[in-house]
Amino acid sequence: MKQSKISASSLKALIKLDIRGRFGSRKDISSKDIVSRIFNILFSVVIYGIVVFGIYELTNIFVKRSGLGYEWLVMVTGITMVLATIISIITVMKNLYMNGDNELLLQFPVTSAEILVSKSIYCFIHNVAICYILILPFYVSFGIVAGSAGFTISKGYYAEVLVDIFLISLIPFSLANILAVPVMMVVNKLKNKHLLMLIILIVLLVGAFVAYMEVIRMILRYFQSESVSIFSPQMIDNYKKFGSIAYPFKWYANMLSGTILAGLSTKDIGLSFLYVALVTIGLLVAGFFVTVKLYYKTILWGIEGTKESFKLKTRMSVHSQFEASLRREFLLIYRSFNYSFQYLAMAVAAPIMVYYCNNLAVEFGSASVGPKIVPGLSLLVIIIFSTMIVSFAATTISREGSEFYLTKIIPMKYSTQVISKFVLYSVVAVISVTLSTLAIGLAFGPNAKRPLIGLADIFAIWGISEMITMALTCLSVWADVKSPTFNVSGDGEMVKANKNLAIALFVGIIVAVGYGVFAIIFNYIKLPVGDIYLIDGINDVYIGLTIASILILAASVCLLFVKLDKRYTQIVP
Amino acid sequence: MLKVEGLTKKYPKSDRYSVKDISFEVKAGEIFGFLGQNGAGKSTTIKCLTGILPFDSGTIEICGHDIVKDPIGAKLEMGYVPDNHSVYEKLTGREYVNYVADIYRVSKEKRVEIYNQYIELFKLQEAQDKQIKSYSHGMKQKICIISTLVHEPKLWVLDEPMIGLDPQAIAEIIALMKQHVAKGNAVFFSSHNLDLVKRLCDRCAIVNKGEMVDFFDLKDNEENKKNLEERFFKITGTYEERLFKDYASQELADVRPESEEAETKGDVEENETK
Numbered sequence: 001m002k003q004s005k006i007s008a009s010s011l012k013a014l015i016k017l018d019i020r021g022r023f024g025s026r027k028d029i030s031s032k033d034i035v036s037r038i039f040n041i042l043f044s045v046v047i048y049g050i051v052v053f054g055i056y057e058l059t060n061i062f063v064k065r066s067g068l069g070y071e072w073l074v075m076v077t078g079i080t081m082v083l084a085t086i087i088s089i090i091t092v093m094k095n096l097y098m099n100g101d102n103e104l105l106l107q108f109p110v111t112s113a114e115i116l117v118s119k120s121i122y123c124f125i126h127n128v129a130i131c132y133i134l135i136l137p138f139y140v141s142f143g144i145v146a147g148s149a150g151f152t153i154s155k156g157y158y159a160e161v162l163v164d165i166f167l168i169s170l171i172p173f174s175l176a177n178i179l180a181v182p183v184m185m186v187v188n189k190l191k192n193k194h195l196l197m198l199i200i201l202i203v204l205l206v207g208a209f210v211a212y213m214e215v216i217r218m219i220l221r222y223f224q225s226e227s228v229s230i231f232s233p234q235m236i237d238n239y240k241k242f243g244s245i246a247y248p249f250k251w252y253a254n255m256l257s258g259t260i261l262a263g264l265s266t267k268d269i270g271l272s273f274l275y276v277a278l279v280t281i282g283l284l285v286a287g288f289f290v291t292v293k294l295y296y297k298t299i300l301w302g303i304e305g306t307k308e309s310f311k312l313k314t315r316m317s318v319h320s321q322f323e324a325s326l327r328r329e330f331l332l333i334y335r336s337f338n339y340s341f342q343y344l345a346m347a348v349a350a351p352i353m354v355y356y357c358n359n360l361a362v363e364f365g366s367a368s369v370g371p372k373i374v375p376g377l378s379l380l381v382i383i384i385f386s387t388m389i390v391s392f393a394a395t396t397i398s399r400e401g402s403e404f405y406l407t408k409i410i411p412m413k414y415s416t417q418v419i420s421k422f423v424l425y426s427v428v429a430v431i432s433v434t435l436s437t438l439a440i441g442l443a444f445g446p447n448a449k450r451p452l453i454g455l456a457d458i459f460a461i462w463g464i465s466e467m468i469t470m471a472l473t474c475l476s477v478w479a480d481v482k483s484p485t486f487n488v489s490g491d492g493e494m495v496k497a498n499k500n501l502a503i504a505l506f507v508g509i510i511v512a513v514g515y516g517v518f519a520i521i522f523n524y525i526k527l528p529v530g531d532i533y534l535i536d537g538i539n540d541v542y543i544g545l546t547i548a549s550i551l552i553l554a555a556s557v558c559l560l561f562v563k564l565d566k567r568y569t570q571i572v573p
Numbered sequence: 574m575l576k577v578e579g580l581t582k583k584y585p586k587s588d589r590y591s592v593k594d595i596s597f598e599v600k601a602g603e604i605f606g607f608l609g610q611n612g613a614g615k616s617t618t619i620k621c622l623t624g625i626l627p628f629d630s631g632t633i634e635i636c637g638h639d640i641v642k643d644p645i646g647a648k649l650e651m652g653y654v655p656d657n658h659s660v661y662e663k664l665t666g667r668e669y670v671n672y673v674a675d676i677y678r679v680s681k682e683k684r685v686e687i688y689n690q691y692i693e694l695f696k697l698q699e700a701q702d703k704q705i706k707s708y709s710h711g712m713k714q715k716i717c718i719i720s721t722l723v724h725e726p727k728l729w730v731l732d733e734p735m736i737g738l739d740p741q742a743i744a745e746i747i748a749l750m751k752q753h754v755a756k757g758n759a760v761f762f763s764s765h766n767l768d769l770v771k772r773l774c775d776r777c778a779i780v781n782k783g784e785m786v787d788f789f790d791l792k793d794n795e796e797n798k799k800n801l802e803e804r805f806f807k808i809t810g811t812y813e814e815r816l817f818k819d820y821a822s823q824e825l826a827d828v829r830p831e832s833e834e835a836e837t838k839g840d841v842e843e844n845e846t847k
Contacts, residue, residue: 309665309707316671316685324675328661335663335704402659408625410676411648569627572584 006117010110014118021101052137058219059141064149068236069142071243073253076138078246081168084134088127088176089183095119096291097184102299112296120291124173131169139165139256146257157256164256167276171248174283177291181298187337188301192310194335201345206352213356220364251276321412325420332399339399343392347428350385351435357381358440362452371452372523375538378440378453378461379545380516386433386469387508393425394476394504397484397571404486404573414568415561418477422560426473433469437462460542467549468511474556476504481560481567511552515545574728574759575599575622580631582617591617593783595631599728599759604750606770606777606791607763610809614783615763616656619732622761623653636727649677652721656732658714662706666697666716669705670723677724684723691719694745710737718746722753729753731762735769747773767805771798781809 062072096119105115139161147153190197243250254264254272264272319327333339358381365373400407407417437458444452453461479500519541527535535541575598582592592614599605609615620626622633624644632639638646660669667688674684692701695715700708705716714737721729729750735743750760750773764770770777775792778785786808789797797804 309704311702312665313702314665314668314671316667316681316688318681319675321676321678324672328664328672332661332663402657403661405625405655405659409623409648409653411645412676413645572626
């Protein structure tokens with residue numbers, strides 16, 4: 001097979017096949033699917049709208065109020081380029097190297113060059129779209145804000161924005177093509193070292209979250225006092241210093257605003273364009289050669305790598321049915337990169353994330369409305385994070401995939417099998433919630449530097465959160481027993497998250513917000529019923545939430561376990 | 574060992590019965606072949622009797638345990654090898670068999686003895702501590718077979734067990750089936766390989782379009798053995814003289830007896846000498 005030959009008809013057929021595989025046939029769309037797609041689009045538009053509004057407000061702060069327009073452009077270009085590069089690397093890795101269809105496509109009468117080009121076209125379009133989605137709100141907001149601040153922003157600026165973003169998009173794409181190969185090598189090397197992989201995932205997850213929280217903290221502090229933190233004279237100096245040396249990001253900012261803000265000559269702007277062109281061409285050429293040279297080898301290596309295994313000599317020791325079932329469920333999660341990240345890394349990282357998130361919320365919440373906000377906020381944050389952990393249980397049946405039949409043929413009651421799953425998920429979540437509450441207790445409890453809650457509060461928050469966590473676990477498992485989707489890829493892992501996961505997350509967030517808001521409001525105000533107060537103080541709030549949690553837990557347990565064996569029998573693989 | 578009476582199954586969104594009023598019995602000490610074209614209802618029947626699929630009417634008894642009323646009792650007496658030999662691929666071969674042994678409550682001594690015996694028989698010593706995902710098609714099938722025998726089931730159910738196996742493994746499985754029934758157990762298996770069924774089974778049944786259309790002895794019945802292919806082709810409505818003759822002559826060539834082979838070989842040698 002000639003690896004370099006490219007025929008237009010093969011390319012067209014491969015792209016068509018790729019689109020069909022990705023989006024399905026248009027003929028098969030039911031009215032239910034159309035409604036769900038419209039809902040998804042509307043939901044995405046609303047979320048994007050909120051983000052764009054936030055970006056506009058930030059631009060206002062930097063450009064109008066602080067006079068850091070140029071530095072702002074350099075910073076956002078840098079941040080969005082890094083983000084786009086990470087997204088692009090993931091896209092390239094998933095589509096070019098990790099996609100299970102490589103083995104199948106190589107059997108067709110097409111060359112590896114045709115497979116590469118057809119997949120690269122998708123990656124490129126995806127990358128361009130991501131760059132526009134990420135960067136456009138910043139640049140457009142900048143134009144609007146700078147215009148309203150008295151700078152001359154012509155219509156040509158917006159045309160320039162479109163060109164600038166297209167040029168920017170070439171960098172992440174080229175870098176992704178260069179970096180995807182070594183990243184794939186590392187992933188392939190580590191994929192059978194499960195504990196190491198889990199630790200790395202936890203460190204990355206916690207690191208990224210803490211950095212994110214710190215940025216939010218800095219921004220919020222700015223709102224409280226402009227004289228300190230991110231806009232102190234020292235920080236402004238730092239921004240200016242950064243803006244002057246942040247290559248290559250400043251070249252893009254020069255091209256866009258050189259004459260408006262930085263007072264650059266046409267020659268300087270032309271030079272910036274030249275540098276951008278040189279760097280882009282250089283990276284594109286490097287990306288091209290790396291990919292062409294290593295693509296075929298890497299996918300073959302990947303195909304061969306799927307068969308790689310560790311060697312682990314175990315003893316033939318005897319376990320009870322329940323124990324064996326529990327152990328099997330855990331090992332299948334632990335030995336999967338995706339599942340470890342979704343579940344175990346999240347469960348371990350949650351207490352740290354809860355601590356940071358709660359700390360931030362309390363810092364600003366208690367400053368604006370007082371320390372009585374702490375119990376409600378703590379409940380809100382803990383339940384949201386426990387929802388993220390237990391929602392994984394909403395795929396517990398679906399994840400059985402083609403091995404689901406084994407759960408039907410073994411001499412073990414379906415309900416016992418489900419209980420073993422429930423125990424695994426709830427025990428991990430219960431431990432995680434306990435550690436989260438402990439973190440909150442250490443931060444705001446009686447022995448903390450700034451004690452805001454008592455021991456009784458800590459116990460009440462813990463008890464209520466645990467009951468809700470178990471109820472959510474029950475509901476998650478129930479949703480998957482009711483409607484599993486055995487949608488697994490070649491290596492036996494789920495192709496994508498199913499709808500049950502979304503349902504579990506939605507219900508958990510509703511409960512978290514409901515509990516949090518209820519606790520916050522009724523810690524400040526009383527609820528009169530006739531002559532008496534039904535809720536008078538935080539203790540009454542706890543009693544109310546405890547009763548509600550017991551009822552929700554009881555209802556969830558009934559929902560999951562009543563006639564479970566009968567419902568499980570009806571599941572057809 | 575296995576008693577199926579009036580088994581009827583219709584899939585929820587289907588307008589026809591996948592299996593309709595099927596009845597048969599498999600006795601201790603016999604190998605029972607289950608034949609039919611693709612989509613005839615063989616796998617559906619097997620999935621019903623192993624407890625994978627619920628069914629609309631009829632009864633299934635395994636060693637006297639009703640699969641609906643006493644599913645645990647019935648499943649404890651049965652070992653099932655599916656056609657796709659799906660197993661938990663992230664476990665090692667040893668972990669998987671040990672997991673199954675735990676589920677079937679097999680004692681430590683027994684599981685170690687059986688496991689070692691089969692691992693050696695199937696030559697999986699090298700692979701046993703590696704994840705099953707690294708195994709070849711045949712190795713997966715072998716580990717699947719070991720896991721179904723670790724609890725010494727009385728009824729061994731196999732759905733197309735020989736697909737993708739090397740001749741050595743096929744011979745081993747045939748020997749295992751024979752050994753299994755020699756101990757007073759029963760084997761129930763579906764196959765498209767008529768020759769194998771003819772050579773191996775004591776009795777067989779043919780299903781067509783979800784209905785049981787023929788049921789006959791093969792053991793010590795040369796007439797039935799001889800006519801099996803023709804009977805199958807005619808019953809399933811696929812008989813075409815030209816195709817049948819091709820099939821039969823091909824099969825004869827494949828299963829030519831040793832004496833005949835020796836005769837031919839002798840003729841050739843004689844000719845060469847001349």
